[in-house]
Amino acid sequence: MPDCIFCAIASGDIPGRVVHETEHTLAFLDVNPLASGHTLVIPKDHYERLDEVPAELSEELFGAVSELVPRVEDAVDADATNVGINNGPAAGQEVDHVHIHIVPRFEGDGGAPIHAVAGERPDLSDDEMDDIEAAISA
Ligand code: 5GP
Ligand code: ZN
Numbered sequence: 001m002p003d004c005i006f007c008a009i010a011s012g013d014i015p016g017r018v019v020h021e022t023e024h025t026l027a028f029l030d031v032n033p034l035a036s037g038h039t040l041v042i043p044k045d046h047y048e049r050l051d052e053v054p055a056e057l058s059e060e061l062f063g064a065v066s067e068l069v070p071r072v073e074d075a076v077d078a079d080a081t082n083v084g085i086n087n088g089p090a091a092g093q094e095v096d097h098v099h100i101h102i103v104p105r106f107e108g109d110g111g112a113p114i115h116a117v118a119g120e121r122p123d124l125s126d127d128e129m130d131d132i133e134a135a136i137s138a
Contacts, residue, residue, distance in 0.1 A: 037076035078104035
């Protein structure tokens with residue numbers, strides 16, 4: 001994908017601080033880290049949204065994430081991690097190449113849980129919850 005910064009890192013055209021690599025995935029440090037050790041895990045091929053990633057690749061991608069989480073935590077002596085994806089521009093995705101953030105967290109670091117990412121909480125009736133449940137299950 002031309003002009004994609006993460007494709008350029010995956011192909012080696014621009015440098016990245018690579019911390020892990022598998023046949024189809026790459027992990028490297030975020031250039032503008034939210035915390036020490038902030039790591040991004042990507043498929044080497046370009047996909048914009050999570051649902052576009054083929055199942056087998058998804059398995060490799062999340063396998064890499066699982067493997068990396070304790071390594072990242074140990075490396076920076078973190079107490080925990082937030083693991084998340086900004087999946088689409090409305091969710092804050094700025095680089096349109098699927099990437100999973102591993103953000104180390106430290107007791108008393110002043111950060112927030114993942115519950116803080118969404119906007120105003122909706123006040124949903126039981127009927128509305130039923131409709132949503134049915135729509136997702138369908
Ligand atoms: P998004 O908002 O798309 O989920 O996050 C994109 C992330 O990519 C940001 O945390 C940003 O700091 C990181 N980023 C943007 N450009 C580069 C780059 O050229 N190299 C690296 N390593 N990270 C980048
Ligand atoms: Zn790309």
